[in-house]
Amino acid sequence: MSARQRIGQRYEILPPVGFFEAQSVRLGPWWDFLKKYYGSVCWEEKRGLFLARYPKCNRCPAPATTVHHLNYLRIGNEYWEDLESLCLPCHELHHGREFTFYVACPT
Secondary structure (H helix, E strand, C coil), X not given: CCHHXXXXXXXXXXXXXXXXXXXXXXXXXXXXXXXXXXXXXXXXXXXXXXXXHXXXXXCCCCECCEEEECCCCCCCCCCHHHEEEECHHHHXXXXXXXXXXXXXXXX
């Protein structure tokens, strides 16, 4: 089975109970599930195909290096409309994190 065929398949592990209620907390079952999903072959293949299709940051002219979830409603079975290509500085800014050791976006 090719990577493209697997992209349409649902991720094997369903989000745990309390997943959507705990999204803003980096603890517990939500965070454990998300770390496991982001380390999966399924996500790596989906991420690679998405960045190949959308290679530029959606917020500045830099090359995209990160695939950001706009929502988690279909986590593990995302539509491409649920995702956004971002460069690392724009992704860090979106989440309110500092990126002092990175080069600023060419905006």
